[in-house]
Amino acid sequence: MKRSPIVIAGTLVGLIGVLKFHTTPVGLTVPAGSAPPAASAGRGSSAGSPAGSASTAPGSAQAGSASQQQGTERTAVGPVVDYNYGLVSVRVTISRNKIVKVGIASLNDGNNARSQFIDQQALPILEQQAMQAQSANIQGVSGASYTSAGFAQSLQAALRSLGFA
């Protein structure tokens, strides 16, 4: 039953798989510019507020902000997401239908030692895996961590603002 480890990035795997099938971006649904990303919903169970929903409604504040097209490369910053240890937002750059760069746009973990430890471990890995996961063949991850869920949420919104997913 020994299996070789498979690199993941939480729920990133499934959503990034989507990229492979795109040939033409659908078009930006968020105004260009650098509108501040929406703050995420508070901790705990908050009913009613769709603050974190990343639908692609035009002008939707939480859908991330996309930059102007620069040649074939385009960059977007996802919303600030509460991932249980702090707040993170992700910046992604795509060229044609491939992610060429993923990074942390902002991070506030409250300078708490445990949060910092998790961030120092997890975030560089997530950045790298967002790149590697493009070739994975999985639709979801069970038992995914808060860090990867928050990272994935911000990344997915950023990708949406570029016309993906």
Add this chain to the structure above:
Amino acid sequence: MTPPVSRLETVMGTVVTIDVYPEPGATAAQLAGARQQIQQACVILHRADEIFSTWQPGSPISRLRRGDITAADAPAEVADVIAACATARDLSGGWFDPWAMPGGFDPTGYVKGWATQRALAVLAGASGVSGAMVNAAGDIASVGQLPAGQRFRVGIADPAAPRQLAEVVELTGSIATSGSYERGPHLMDPRTRRPVARVASASVTGPDLGLADALATGLAVAGTAGLEFIAAIDGYAALTIGFDGTRGATGDFPFAC
């Protein structure tokens, strides 16, 4: 392949991902229909949150816990959940017990899966759709398959190495995973009423995510001894990963090849 129609929703204190996979050549009207159904699924999730949020002092479940109201005064869903929790408690041999939680009856270990399964039901059987998946931060309900006819594949995060998958599952129906992961031990042993986790990770697959969620919670508390009670439940299978990485599984656990 047409990409899935997707949505991320912040609800129930977590992030829920909804993916609907259109059949090849699905029409624009069918895609619009899928979006509408996703919207309905989100409404169901938010309603469940309003009723069962133990974080909201004014929610029906909080009022029930305080003794302000009885189940008869609460929305009908409360009685349904109480009955289902009693069934899950019995099926788990008492290892899942919402009545043994601090602060009184707390169905949280069942409700996330239950609500997610209800949201999925809205998406099932839509025209022009091959399959759908609702993922509530790692507890996943699915129906159907990928457009090319393959089953959904889902990874189980490695509790010892968050950057890796411990296993991959070919999913029919649902999977719930319970364990320490980043949060550390947070499970309550209903027998001692103290925090405990006897395995690092416990996953349960089966047709209903509410029951799978409850059983995974009970299994993480019980440890490998709990595999027996899962094996006895028709349609459900389980995997445990020990703190040393040791795997335990029921004979029919759907490992992907």
